[in-house]
Amino acid sequence: MNGSFTAISGVYVNLRPLSVEDADLTLQWRKAERARHLNLGAQSVEEQARWIQARPSSEYNYMIQLKSGAAVGMLSLVDIDKRNMRAETGRFLIGEEEQVKGRPVAVEAMGLLYDLAFNTLDLHRLYGLVAANNNLMIKWQKYLGMKEEGRLRDHYRSEDGFQDAVALGILKSEYESVFLPRSKALMAAGKPA
Template structure:
């Protein structure tokens, strides 16, 4: 089983036992603000749990959709992912239970996975795409050293409105300059 550890979190492959906590996380109305109605159904997240388990077995592995486990309690507290793409690029994403937000645990988890992507998988450029109103995601990306590379106006339509999306990214050489500070 894939596993990365930092001071306060363990990143590991998703397991069927994570399903209930994962579904609960995604059903929080604060979490659902930036997702379409279709993407908010509990059944979708049950199916995704199974997909993430299957993706962990793929050879070669191209998706790291990992559970974030609180080292202190052993609880599933969120998920963080890295998806390998062509030309040594990868996308990242995450979600965390509301009761753990604001604790720095997501910063720790995301830093750990970004570092793995650059230093172990040989990724050249890592990016995230998010709804422009998702301030927490943007703040996390900037913490990781990502800069805004583009804004797509009225790019997604859900919840009866058009949403702008942002693309933020960082390259390996930029990460290497920052990582000693972030991963201390």
């Protein structure tokens, strides 16, 4: 399962491997209104625990924790293809919005994951899909260097029917030239941990 990799430490947050013990909390986050753009997932703690347990060891599934130890979100690096030097980012969710206000938690967590992908795993490209009606996430990802690469029609099924997915991607050169300077500025503007 997710025990084959270690935690990553940042200034404001740590990323630690997702565990079965996180099933209740992550299910609460997924059922919250702010997660409405995510795919339909587990409907019970038991289903969520089984889903976590079934994650392959090739995935990097993280919980985002404040330095105080409080878990506030999650994110993942999946479908790692070393031959083509690419991977998919996903499952990004800040579940405890009130606890992170004013802190650059989201940008630091993303930066730690990007650093793992580009500098430790030596990947060339990261990509991901975002629900087309999740305008804030699309805008944020583009600001941080991702480029829109296409659209998958009726890709996600939700309680409201089907919706498109926007395909986004970032190359290592764009990570270095766009993401790093912009994330550094956002980190500098954040309030102390």
